[in-house]
Amino acid sequence: MANWVSVTRTAHFNAAHRLHVAEWTSEKNREFFGLCNNPNYHGHNYELHVTVSGPLDSVSGYLLDMKTLKDWIEEDVERAFDHRNLNLDTEEFRNLNPTAENMAVVIWEKLKKRLQPDMKLKIKLFETPRNFVEFDGTQS
Amino acid sequence: MANWVSVTRTAHFNAAHRLHVAEWTSEKNREFFGLCNNPNYHGHNYELHVTVSGPLDSVSGYLLDMKTLKDWIEEDVERAFDHRNLNLDTEEFRNLNPTAENMAVVIWEKLKKRLQPDMKLKIKLFETPRNFVEFDGTQS
Amino acid sequence: MANWVSVTRTAHFNAAHRLHVAEWTSEKNREFFGLCNNPNYHGHNYELHVTVSGPLDSVSGYLLDMKTLKDWIEEDVERAFDHRNLNLDTEEFRNLNPTAENMAVVIWEKLKKRLQPDMKLKIKLFETPRNFVEFDGTQS
Amino acid sequence: MANWVSVTRTAHFNAAHRLHVAEWTSEKNREFFGLCNNPNYHGHNYELHVTVSGPLDSVSGYLLDMKTLKDWIEEDVERAFDHRNLNLDTEEFRNLNPTAENMAVVIWEKLKKRLQPDMKLKIKLFETPRNFVEFDGTQS
Amino acid sequence: MANWVSVTRTAHFNAAHRLHVAEWTSEKNREFFGLCNNPNYHGHNYELHVTVSGPLDSVSGYLLDMKTLKDWIEEDVERAFDHRNLNLDTEEFRNLNPTAENMAVVIWEKLKKRLQPDMKLKIKLFETPRNFVEFDGTQS
Amino acid sequence: MANWVSVTRTAHFNAAHRLHVAEWTSEKNREFFGLCNNPNYHGHNYELHVTVSGPLDSVSGYLLDMKTLKDWIEEDVERAFDHRNLNLDTEEFRNLNPTAENMAVVIWEKLKKRLQPDMKLKIKLFETPRNFVEFDGTQS
Numbered sequence: 001m002a003n004w005v006s007v008t009r010t011a012h013f014n015a016a017h018r019l020h021v022a023e024w025t026s027e028k029n030r031e032f033f034g035l036c037n038n039p040n041y042h043g044h045n046y047e048l049h050v051t052v053s054g055p056l057d058s059v060s061g062y063l064l065d066m067k068t069l070k071d072w073i074e075e076d077v078e079r080a081f082d083h084r085n086l087n088l089d090t091e092e093f094r095n096l097n098p099t100a101e102n103m104a105v106v107i108w109e110k111l112k113k114r115l116q117p118d119m120k121l122k123i124k125l126f127e128t129p130r131n132f133v134e135f136d137g138t139q140s
Numbered sequence: 141m142a143n144w145v146s147v148t149r150t151a152h153f154n155a156a157h158r159l160h161v162a163e164w165t166s167e168k169n170r171e172f173f174g175l176c177n178n179p180n181y182h183g184h185n186y187e188l189h190v191t192v193s194g195p196l197d198s199v200s201g202y203l204l205d206m207k208t209l210k211d212w213i214e215e216d217v218e219r220a221f222d223h224r225n226l227n228l229d230t231e232e233f234r235n236l237n238p239t240a241e242n243m244a245v246v247i248w249e250k251l252k253k254r255l256q257p258d259m260k261l262k263i264k265l266f267e268t269p270r271n272f273v274e275f276d277g278t279q280s
Numbered sequence: 281m282a283n284w285v286s287v288t289r290t291a292h293f294n295a296a297h298r299l300h301v302a303e304w305t306s307e308k309n310r311e312f313f314g315l316c317n318n319p320n321y322h323g324h325n326y327e328l329h330v331t332v333s334g335p336l337d338s339v340s341g342y343l344l345d346m347k348t349l350k351d352w353i354e355e356d357v358e359r360a361f362d363h364r365n366l367n368l369d370t371e372e373f374r375n376l377n378p379t380a381e382n383m384a385v386v387i388w389e390k391l392k393k394r395l396q397p398d399m400k401l402k403i404k405l406f407e408t409p410r411n412f413v414e415f416d417g418t419q420s
Numbered sequence: 421m422a423n424w425v426s427v428t429r430t431a432h433f434n435a436a437h438r439l440h441v442a443e444w445t446s447e448k449n450r451e452f453f454g455l456c457n458n459p460n461y462h463g464h465n466y467e468l469h470v471t472v473s474g475p476l477d478s479v480s481g482y483l484l485d486m487k488t489l490k491d492w493i494e495e496d497v498e499r500a501f502d503h504r505n506l507n508l509d510t511e512e513f514r515n516l517n518p519t520a521e522n523m524a525v526v527i528w529e530k531l532k533k534r535l536q537p538d539m540k541l542k543i544k545l546f547e548t549p550r551n552f553v554e555f556d557g558t559q560s
Numbered sequence: 561m562a563n564w565v566s567v568t569r570t571a572h573f574n575a576a577h578r579l580h581v582a583e584w585t586s587e588k589n590r591e592f593f594g595l596c597n598n599p600n601y602h603g604h605n606y607e608l609h610v611t612v613s614g615p616l617d618s619v620s621g622y623l624l625d626m627k628t629l630k631d632w633i634e635e636d637v638e639r640a641f642d643h644r645n646l647n648l649d650t651e652e653f654r655n656l657n658p659t660a661e662n663m664a665v666v667i668w669e670k671l672k673k674r675l676q677p678d679m680k681l682k683i684k685l686f687e688t689p690r691n692f693v694e695f696d697g698t699q700s
Numbered sequence: 701m702a703n704w705v706s707v708t709r710t711a712h713f714n715a716a717h718r719l720h721v722a723e724w725t726s727e728k729n730r731e732f733f734g735l736c737n738n739p740n741y742h743g744h745n746y747e748l749h750v751t752v753s754g755p756l757d758s759v760s761g762y763l764l765d766m767k768t769l770k771d772w773i774e775e776d777v778e779r780a781f782d783h784r785n786l787n788l789d790t791e792e793f794r795n796l797n798p799t800a801e802n803m804a805v806v807i808w809e810k811l812k813k814r815l816q817p818d819m820k821l822k823i824k825l826f827e828t829p830r831n832f833v834e835f836d837g838t839q840s
Contacts, residue, residue, distance in 0.1 A: 003555060012688065042603055061518075104145065129572070130150045132147075155322055156321040183323005285834065287831070287834075377621035412568050415563060661705050665756070
C-alpha cells in the first residue's frame with residue numbers, strides 16, 4: 001500500500017508547422033484547416049505539461065527524480081522539436097499531420113517508454129495560451 | 141480503436157450578479173452569502189475553459205474543429221451572459237441563484253447538446269483568479 | 281545620495297458598474313459605451329498594482345513596510361469598492377463615470393495622501409486580463 | 421440525485437526547507453537530492469490549489485461555503501507553514517522529508533478531516549511555477 | 561490641464577519566421593542566429609501590448625475608445641501577421657530581418673499613424689513567455 | 701540616429717533568507733520584520749526580469765544577443781543565489797540585509813558591468829507573485 005501521487009514538469013519549445021492532409025485536395029485542405037493550412041507555414045510557442053503518476057516512495061519522499069524527468073523531456077521533445085519546422089525537419093511528422101492532438105499522442109508514446117510499467121503518463125500541450133489538448137494513453 | 145483525446149478552448153465574459161435565494165428571508169440571505177448578497181449587485185470577469193473529449197480522427201488529426209467549438213461558446217455563453225446582469229437580464233438565472241456552481245451546470249447543459257453523443261464535456265469556470273468550479277455531468 | 285527604488289503590491293477587488301454620462305442622452309450613452317452602458321450593470325474582477333518609488337533606506341533595506349502599504353490598500357480601496365456597485369454604493373462614483381481611467385485617478389488621489397512627500401506613486405488597474413490603465417499623477 | 425461539482429480555492433505560503441533522509445549518509449543525500457540538500461536550506465513560494473468535490477445543494481447553489489474553506493486552509497496550512505523552516509519549525513516535517521509530494525499528502529490528511537464524509541478532496545501544490553504535485557487520497 | 565493616463569490593450573497572433581541577414585554569408589548567419597536561422601523556419605505565439613498615453617477626457621472618462629484601438633490592432637497587426645510566414649508572406653519583412661526588435665518598431669510605425677498627435681504610443685511584444693521587447697519611438 | 705529599444709529576459713531562482721539588521725536588537729528586528737525575521741529562515745521563488753535598453757543595430761536587428769544575456773544572468777545571479785541561503789551562503793548578503801530591494805540593487809550592480817556604456821539596465825524582482833521591486837540605477 002502506497003500513496004498514489006502525480007508530479008508534473010513543464011517545458012517549452014517553439015516550432016513552425018502547417019496543417020495538411022496529403023490524401024486530400026488543396027481545396028479541401030484550405031477549407032478544413034483555414035489559415036492553419038498556409039503553405040508557407042506559421043508557428044507557435046508550445047507549452048508542455050508532462051504528468052507522471054505512481055506510488056510514492058516512502059523512504060525518499062519522491063515518485064521519481066524531477067531532474068531525470070526534465071532530462072527525458074529535453075532529449076525526447078525539446079531536441080527533436082524546438083526551433084524546427086515540424087513538417088520538414090522531423091521524422092515524426094513527415095507523414096503525420098502536426099495537429100496539437102497528434103503531437104500530444106507522439107510525445108506520450110516517446111516518454112511512456114522511459115517510465116516504469118506501474119507508472120501512468122499524461123500529456124497536456126498548449127498550442128496557444130487559449131487552446132490546449134490532453135492525452136493519457138486511453139483508447140476507445 | 142482510437143486514441144481518446146481532450147481539447148480545451150478558453151473564453152472570457154464579464155457580468156454582474158447577486159447571490160440570493162428567493163425562498164429565504166433577507167436576513168438569512170445576508171448571513172449566508174455575505175457581501176455577495178449586495179442588493180445593488182457586484183460583478184466578475186469569468187474565465188471559462190470548455191473541454192471536449194472523444195476519439196481522435198486518424199485522418200484529419202482533429203477531435204473536432206476548434207473554430208466550431210469557439211463559435212458554439214460565443215453563441216451559447218458569450219452572447220447570453222457577457223456584459224449582462226445575470227439575475228435581471230438572463231432567462232437562465234431569473235429563478236436560479238447565479239452561483240459559479242450553478243453557472244457551470246447551466247453552461248454544461250447548453251454546450252452538451254452541441255456535441256456528438258460519444259463525446260464528453262467538462263466545464264471549468266473561474267469566478268476570480270483564486271476560485272474556480274468544475275462540472276462534467278456526473279450525478280451522485 | 282540614495283538608491284531610488286520602486287516597490288509594488290498587488291491587490292484584487294470585484295465590483296459592478298455601468299458606464300454612463302449624466303449630461304448625455306440615453307441614445308448617446310448607448311452609442312458611445314455600447315454594452316458597458318447596460319442599465320442593469322455588469323461587472324469585473326479588478327486587479328490592482330500599486331507602485332511606490334522613493335529613496336531606499338540603507339539601514340533597514342526597505343523603502344517602506346509592504347504590510348503597511350497592504351493595509352492602506354485594504355482601507356482605501358478594498359473596503360470602499362470590493363463587492364460594491366460603483367455607481368450606487370460609493371461616494372466617489374456617484375457623480376463620476378466609473379471608467380477604469382477615472383478609477384485609477386481616484387485610487388491614486390486616495391493613496392497619495394498616505395505617502396511621504398518625497399515618494400512617487402503609480403497606479404495600474406486591470407479591468408480585464410486584456411485591458412489595463414495607468415496613472416502616476418502627471419498633468420498635461 | 422444531485423449534480424456532482426468541484427470547487428477549488430487557491431492559497432499561497434512561502435517556506436524554507438532542506439531535502440534530507442536521516443537514514444542515508446551525507447554523501448547519498450547530496451548525490452540524490454543535489455542542491456536541494458543544501459544544509460543551510462533554500463526556499464520556495466508554494467502555490468496551493470485545494471479542490472473539494474461533492475453533491476451540489478440545489479437550494480443554495482453551493483457545494484460548501486468558500487469562505488469556510490478559505491478559513492480551514494488558513495488554519496491548517498498557512499498558519500502552520502507560512503514563513504517557516506519546514507524541517508525545524510514544524511511538527512509535521514521534523515521526521516518526514518519535506519518533498520512537495522510529502523507536503524501534498526500531509527495537507528490532504530489535515531484538510532480531509534474537515535470535510536463531510538461524502539466529499540472528495542484533491543491537493544495540487546506548486547513548488548515552483550514549473551513543477552507541481554497532486555494527491556487525492558488514492559492508495560495503490 | 562488634464563490627467564495624463566495610459567491605456568493598454570493586449571492582442572495575440574502567431575507566425576513563422578527565420579532570422580537572416582541577406583548581406584551576410586550563410587555561415588555568419590548560422591553562427592550569429594543559431595537555431596533561429598533554420599532555413600525551414602520556426603515560429604512563435606506573439607503576445608502584444610499596445611499602450612496609448614494622453615490627456616483624459618473629463619466628460620467621457622475615456623482617453624480613447626478601447627474598441628477602436630482593438631479594431632486598429634486587428635487591421636494593422638493581426639490581419640497582416642497572424643498565421644503568416646513573416647519572411648515570405650508580408651511586405652514589411654521581405655527585406656527586413658523579422659527580429660522581435662524590428663517587429664516592435666514596425667508595429668509602432670503602423671499604429672502611430674492612427675493616433676492624434678498629442679498621444680504617445682508604446683509597443684511591448686513577447687516573442688516567448690520569457691522574452692519580450694519594447695519600443696516607444698525614442699531615437700538616440 | 702537609431703531606434704532606442706528595450707529587451708527583457710526573465711529568469712528564476714529560489715533561496716532561503718532571513719531579514720535581519722545586525723545593528724538592531726532582536727526585539728526591534730522581530731517587531732520591524734515580523735515573520736520575515738524567523739531565525740530559522742523562510743524562502744521564496746524569485747522571478748527576475750532583466751531589461752537592457754540601447755540603440756537597435758540596423759544590420760542585425762538585435763540590440764544584443766539574448767543568449768549572451770541569458771548566460772550573464774546564469775553566471776552572475778543563478779549560480780550565485782539559486783538554492784542558497786542568502787544570509788549564510790553568499791558573500792553579497794553576509795553583511796547586507798537580503799530584502800528584495802537590496803537584492804535588486806546587488807543584481808543591477810553585477811549585470812551593469814557586463815553592458816556597453818551606452819546601454820541602460822533595469823532590474824525587476826518578484827519576491828512573491830504579489831510583490832515586486834524595481835531598480836534602474838537612479839540615485840536621489
